[in-house]
Amino acid sequence: QSALTQPASVSGSPGQWITISCTGTSSDVGGYNYVSWYQHHPGRAPKLIIYDVSNRPSGVSNRFSGSKSGNTASLTISGLQTEDEADYYCNSYTSSSTMVFGGGTKVTVL
Amino acid sequence: QLQLQESGPGLVKASETLSLTCTVAGGSISNADYFWGWIRQPPGKGLEWIASIYYKGNTYYNLSLKSRVTISIDTSKNQFSLKLSSVTAADTAVYYCGRLGSFFRLVDYWGQGTLVTVSS
Numbered sequence: 734q735s736a737l738t739q740p741a742s743v744s745g746s747p748g749q750w751i752t753i754s755c756t757g758t759s760s761d762v763g764g765y766n767y768v769s770w771y772q773h774h775p776g777r778a779p780k781l782i783i784y785d786v787s788n789r790p791s792g793v794s795n796r797f798s799g800s801k802s803g804n805t806a807s808l809t810i811s812g813l814q815t816e817d818e819a820d821y822y823c824n825s826y827t828s829s830s831t832m833v834f835g836g837g838t839k840v841t842v843l
Numbered sequence: 844q845l846q847l848q849e850s851g852p853g854l855v856k857a858s859e860t861l862s863l864t865c866t867v868a869g870g871s872i873s874n875a876d877y878f879w880g881w882i883r884q885p886p887g888k889g890l891e892w893i894a895s896i897y898y899k900g901n902t903y904y905n906l907s908l909k910s911r912v913t914i915s916i917d918t919s920k921n922q923f924s925l926k927l928s929s930v931t932a933a934d935t936a937v938y939y940c941g942r943l944g945s946f947f948r949l950v951d952y953w954g955q956g957t958l959v960t961v962s963s
Binding site for chain 1: 882889890891892895903904905906907939943944946947948949950951953954955956
């Protein structure tokens with residue numbers, strides 16, 4: 734099972750919006766609406782920010798939103814804030830009854 | 844509030860077996876709505892799912908690690924465990940335990956993570 738493909742880095746200025754893509758195949762991202770996204774600050778446990786493609790857990794800012802088209806899922810962060818600087822990982826269920834993460838995207842707030 | 848805590852040796856010799864336990868507090872590991880799993884992050888690299896287990900004992904493994912991994916569960920102790928055999932330096936990582944939703948659709952609770960270093 735190959736890792737899902739994410740850009741290595743994305744940057745933006747405070748207040749702007751950015752989008753992170755996550756590309757898989759019809760056996761994972763494209764085949765199921767079970768894509769989740771995690772925010773990971775170094776030294777801390779990852780935090781769930783999006784599940785089932787576009788749902789936000791209670792307490793997660795509405796500046797985070799998710800979507801999917803075909804084999805590619807996307808995470809959008811609007812109104813970028815300095816605290817959003819972190820690594821972001823997508824994840825998908827697969828047809829092999831396993832799960833696979835993306836390679837991770839480092840978000841930098843300029 | 845559910846809490847997960849990893850425990851085990853922080854240093855393992857190459858070719859030996861890495862053993863970790865995750866203790867779940869504030870909720871039952873026998874909750875039929877969830878799975879339990881292990882995820883790791885090697886230094887400077889991304890997250891990698893290792894294995895998951897259901898309270899009834901159903902197991903699921905990352906195919907690239909399956910030959911070396913065993914995940915088990917002890918509902919009487921509210922714990923689940925990981926064993927990774929024949930470790931090498933490539934197995935050096937922060938190991939996290941977590942609670943997974945059905946279809947592994949999310950990991951909503953994570954342990955703090957524990958660094959395991961493989962020494963030669």
